[in-house]
Amino acid sequence: MIYLSKIENIAKRWTLLWALALISPAAFAENDPDESIVAIVNAIELGWENGDGAPFREHFLNFEGARYIESGGQNEGLDDLVGHHVEPEGDALQDFDLTFSNIETHIEGEFAWAVADVEVIATLTSDGRRIHNRGFETFLFRSIDGAWKVVHTHSSSRPVKPKAEEPKAEEHKAEEHKH
Secondary structure, three states: OHHHHHHHHHHHHHHHHHHHHHOOOHHHHOOOHHHHHHHHHHHHHHHHHHOOOHHHHHHEOOOOOOEEEEOOEEEEOHHHHHHHHHHHHHHHEEEEEEEEEEEEEEEEOOEEEEEEEEEEEEEEOOOOOEEEEEEEEEEEEEEEOOEEEEEEEEEEEEEOOOOOOOOOHHHHHHHHOOO
16 A cells, blocks of 8 residues: 555656646746747747738837837838838748847846847749848847837848859869969
8 A cells, every 4th residue: 555655646746747847938938038038039030921910019119219120221110110011021022931040138127138140031022032131130128017028129131142162172272282
């Protein structure tokens, strides 16, 4: 009987550990400011890719004077960003793949920022031209009633240049020995 009780205790402990392991890490994000910010950046990435303004309306602070900068252009206010940039790109770009990676977060009280590498790959529906850019994006956040809100973004990218072909072995050796 004592042996069975020990087995039952072990089984209960394993069940508890499995239950904890299966809980989504997103459930803990609201308690971890860094994870909350990364989750917002990921939601914005999906919003861009799908031409969906909902993540922007949920996570951006809509205020007079808001400006969102991208490679020399800007949108003034949330409605301008969503209505004239995010949603139209859903129709203007095919195979749109936006990736935010290497997301670094920094938090100081009620203010935070995130810096991410950005890569954009897409095809223009108008002329079939392929776009492949890389660069960086900065997001500025403010904590409003305990929730992080984006107050500004600045993105800058440039076209990815094809890698130059490696010189053939004979050409490389000949150049090394020039005097």
